[in-house]
Amino acid sequence: xxxxxxxQTLQPTALVHEAWLRLTVPGDVAWENRRHFFAAAAEAMRRxxxxxxxxxxxxxxxxxQHRVDLQEVNLAVATPDERVLxxxxxLERLRAEDPDKARLVTMKFFGGLTNREVAETLGVTERxxxxxxxxxxxxxxxxxxxEL
Numbered sequence: 001x002x003x004x005x006x007x008q009t010l011q012p013t014a015l016v017h018e019a020w021l022r023l024t025v026p027g028d029v030a031w032e033n034r035r036h037f038f039a040a041a042a043e044a045m046r047r048x049x050x051x052x053x054x055x056x057x058x059x060x061x062x063x064x065q066h067r068v069d070l071q072e073v074n075l076a077v078a079t080p081d082e083r084v085l086x087x088x089x090x091l092e093r094l095r096a097e098d099p100d101k102a103r104l105v106t107m108k109f110f111g112g113l114t115n116r117e118v119a120e121t122l123g124v125t126e127r128x129x130x131x132x133x134x135x136x137x138x139x140x141x142x143x144x145x146x147e148l
Contacts, residue, residue, distance in 0.1 A: 010049075010052060015045055015048060015049070016045075018044075018048050019041055019044040019045045019048060022044045022047075022048070023040055023041060023044055034120065034121055035121045035122060035123065038107060038111060038113065038117070038121045039103060039106075039107065039121065041111060042106045042107040042110050042111025042113065043106055043110075045110045045111055045112075046088070046106050046109075046110035046111075049084055049110060050084060050085065050088045053082075053084040053085050053088075054085065057082070057085070086144050086147055086148075087109065087140065087144065089147065090140045090143035090144050090147070091105055091106070091140065093143055094136065094139055094140060094143070097139075098136075098139075100122075100132070101132050101135065101136040101139070102136075103122070104118060104122065104129065104132050104133060104136060105133075105136050105137075105140065107121065107122075108133060115129045115130055115133070
């Protein structure tokens with residue numbers, strides 16, 4: 001959420017509330033541990049952001065139309081929603097190749113967890129998280145550049 005523009009309508013509190021509602025649907029999931037909960041929460045937030053980006057991109061919802069500040073016109077820059085969709089597509093390819101790194105990216109990027117929180121959740125050292133995060137970022141950057 002910190003990477004979103006100022007005029008975006010989804011607030012962090014609303015994202016957390018929506019994720020909580022999705023996590024507590026009837027059937028009462030019994031969380032195995034902290035890792036299980038944070039992984040599910042990060043995945044729920046990821047899905048909410050992806051669904052929102054796809055919904056906004058539809059033509060009937062004004063897809064392709066957005067407010068432009070003439071002082072900041074840069075035609076080569078992707079909108080935040082387009083970036084989220086590009087990251088999601090690349091993340092799905094990473095998930096097929098390396099599920100652990102994809103889980104780490106989901107927790108950090110969509111869940112907003114720190115390296116320490118991810119390390120505790122996954123049961124690894126912070127240094128391992130740092131190495132895997134650097135590797136995953138490079139992989140995703142390469143994958144996204146191929147798409148463009």
